[in-house]
Amino acid sequence: MRYLSTRDTNKRVTASQAIAKGLSEDGGLFVPEILTNLSANAIESLLPMSYQQRAVYIMGGYLGDFTAAEITSYAERAYSAPGFDDSAIAPVHTLDEDIHFLELWHGPTCAFKDMALQMLPHLLTATLEKTGEKKSACILVATSGDTGKAALEGFRDVDRTKILVFYPDSGVSDIQKLQMTTQLGSNVGVCAVRGNFDDTQTGVKQIFSDREIIRELEGEGYMLSSANSINWGRLLPQIVYYVSAYCDLVNQKKIKLEDKINVCVPTGNFGNILAAYYAKNMGLPIDKLICASNENDVLTDFIKTGAYDKNRDFYTTISPSMDILVSSNLERLLFDLSDKDSHIINSYMRSLSDNGSYAVSADLHAKISSTFWAGCCSDEKTKKVIEATFKKYGYLIDTHTAVAFDVLNHYRHDTGDMTPAVVVSTANPYKFCDSVLSAIGTEYKEKGLGLIEKLAEETGTTPPKPLVDLKGRRERFDDVISKEEMALALKAFLGSK
Ligand SMILES: *Cc1c(COP(=O)(O)O)cnc(C)c1O
Numbered sequence: 001m002r003y004l005s006t007r008d009t010n011k012r013v014t015a016s017q018a019i020a021k022g023l024s025e026d027g028g029l030f031v032p033e034i035l036t037n038l039s040a041n042a043i044e045s046l047l048p049m050s051y052q053q054r055a056v057y058i059m060g061g062y063l064g065d066f067t068a069a070e071i072t073s074y075a076e077r078a079y080s081a082p083g084f085d086d087s088a089i090a091p092v093h094t095l096d097e098d099i100h101f102l103e104l105w106h107g108p109t110c111a112f113k114d115m116a117l118q119m120l121p122h123l124l125t126a127t128l129e130k131t132g133e134k135k136s137a138c139i140l141v142a143t144s145g146d147t148g149k150a151a152l153e154g155f156r157d158v159d160r161t162k163i164l165v166f167y168p169d170s171g172v173s174d175i176q177k178l179q180m181t182t183q184l185g186s187n188v189g190v191c192a193v194r195g196n197f198d199d200t201q202t203g204v205k206q207i208f209s210d211r212e213i214i215r216e217l218e219g220e221g222y223m224l225s226s227a228n229s230i231n232w233g234r235l236l237p238q239i240v241y242y243v244s245a246y247c248d249l250v251n252q253k254k255i256k257l258e259d260k261i262n263v264c265v266p267t268g269n270f271g272n273i274l275a276a277y278y279a280k281n282m283g284l285p286i287d288k289l290i291c292a293s294n295e296n297d298v299l300t301d302f303i304k305t306g307a308y309d310k311n312r313d314f315y316t317t318i319s320p321s322m323d324i325l326v327s328s329n330l331e332r333l334l335f336d337l338s339d340k341d342s343h344i345i346n347s348y349m350r351s352l353s354d355n356g357s358y359a360v361s362a363d364l365h366a367k368i369s370s371t372f373w374a375g376c377c378s379d380e381k382t383k384k385v386i387e388a389t390f391k392k393y394g395y396l397i398d399t400h401t402a403v404a405f406d407v408l409n410h411y412r413h414d415t416g417d418m419t420p421a422v423v424v425s426t427a428n429p430y431k432f433c434d435s436v437l438s439a440i441g442t443e444y445k446e447k448g449l450g451l452i453e454k455l456a457e458e459t460g461t462t463p464p465k466p467l468v469d470l471k472g473r474r475e476r477f478d479d480v481i482s483k484e485e486m487a488l489a490l491k492a493f494l495g496s497k
Contacts, residue, residue, distance in 0.1 A: 003232065004033055004340070005028035005031075007024065007349070009342045015063045016066070016130040018233075019123050020128070020131050020225070022225060022230060023230055030232050031332050037283055039283060043247065046243065047247050047251055051079055052080075052089075054243060054244045056071050058243055059075070059236055059237065065130055066126065066130075084107050085106050085464065086103075089241075092252070095393055098420040098421065099421055100245070105425065109146070109150045109153050109179060110430065110467060113146045114153070115241060116235070117154035117227060120154060120227060121158045125160055135222055136162065137160060137162075139162070140204055140224055140225075141165045141227050142203070142204040142205075143167050143180075144323065145167065145173065148166075152180065152183045156183065157186060162187045162188075164490060166203065167200065171196050173431065175431055175432075180477070190476075191480075193482070194480060196316075200483070208224060229269050229271035238272060238275035242275065242279040245422055246284055249422075260287040261421065262290060262408075262419045263289055264290035264292055264405075264408040265290070266426055268324045270299070270328070272424060274332055277336075290372070290404075290408060291373070291375075292403050294377060300374040306362070308357060308360075319402075322400060334348060344361075348360065374407075381406055382399050385403075389402070396459055398426070401425040428464050431467070433452055437451065449471050
């Protein structure tokens with residue numbers, strides 16, 4: 001299987017090259033030349049398999065330069081106890097007859113980013129070998145909270161890698177911050193940057209495009225690499241859980257083989273929902289893909305009208321991992337729906353960088369509308385959904401998942417389509433204790449880890465072990481720097497130890 005750049009289809013690279021590079025030099029994203037086919041027979045053969053075996057089957061089709069034995073060993077190491085606290089890895093929780101929550105937060109950092117970032121380090125270090133790369137990888141991450149911790153945990157003490165995470169000092173939850181500042185491992189660094197997520201992200205992008213720094217690092221034996229969701233090595237493991245959830249629903253007799261389901265995804269950078277789109281096009285019987293946003297509703301408008309416009313106010317919400325105005329992975333969808341026409345993609349993306357906006361053709365918009373539906377949900381409504389779901393079902397969900405549940409209800413009300421639905425649950429509610437406590441109407445004075453005990457006490461639910469274990473951990477990283485100091489911080493980090 002070869003990979004193309006969305007901005008230059010004459011270029012063809014192997015899977016390991018696509019994963020090692022992350023982003024193509026022309027600014028495009030790597031996509032597989034074709035999707036592998038998942039027939040009803042193939043799905044049937046996956047029914048008795050474990051999550052790890054399903055992962056080997058799905059991922060194997062896309063990793064031509066990896067052996068089955070290699071992928072099997074990665075899957076067994078990435079998806080196992082004690083990192084995951086549920087042997088199903090990505091269990092499906094049925095709320096009502098035809099509403100199911102796909103729980104993607106049973107990994108070591110309690111958010112769905114673990115599903116990919118437990119796998120990516122295995123793929124990336126193997127690609128260093130396969131591409132004959134002599135340098136070590138230095139992973140640079142700008143995070144709004146969940147990615148940073150999941151990447152730190154995935155890469156900690158992994159040979160031939162170092163990882164430095166920058167997070168905005170204002171903009172992550174108390175728990176998210178503690179998760180990062182107490183990170184263990186000898187190859188990790190964490191640094192707060194004054195400002196918001198955009199400032200942090202801009203700083204990281206500047207380092208990536210600074211030839212002088214890159215040359216200097218190369219001299220010291222490092223190549224810069226990204227754990228961001230534009231990397232194919234992050235997208236591929238995410239296709240697996242859609243297939244796995246479908247198999248589980250068949251096994252549990254909630255649906256019959258070949259029955260259609262709808263999928264509703266709380267969306268930020270469009271990576272998670274894009275993986276569902278690929279699963280559907282491979283042959284998984286998914287009908288509608290429902291894209292859920294918070295008050296940052298640029299995707300809702302785009303899917304409804306065909307016009308993408310990031311020139312709008314940016315809101316800081318209680319579902320911070322979805323506070324985003326430019327969803328990078330959308331480029332891969334547009335490429336696919338425009339029959340792999342890189343000229344069209346180049347013109348849209350040029351318009352996006354010049355004007356902050358573009359509008360797709362009527363034909364392309366019609367294709368989007370036939371598969372996708374979109375809606376958005378305010379903070380106030382998000383809290384109401386958390387409260388109502390807990391009261392009615394005793395099931396506690398986090399803010400991101402609540403946005404998706406609300407948008408699903410909205411979809412069902414508007415369209416009357418009651419196809420069995422999978423709501424993608426992306427974080428453990430304990431990661432966002434403060435918002436969840438206020439949603440269920442609890443007054444609290446606690447801060448930091450005290451919030452975990454308070455939420456457990458109020459709801460009678462059990463907090464996840466990785467968060468409880470933060471108690472008593474030493475804070476190792478307390479640097480706060482300005483955006484201008486990020487490159488210096490990187491050099492100091494690589495120079496140390
Ligand atoms: C990252 C994240 C999202 C958004 O996922 P995308 O793939 O960026 O669309 C949603 N919820 C949570 C909890 C996340 O961490």
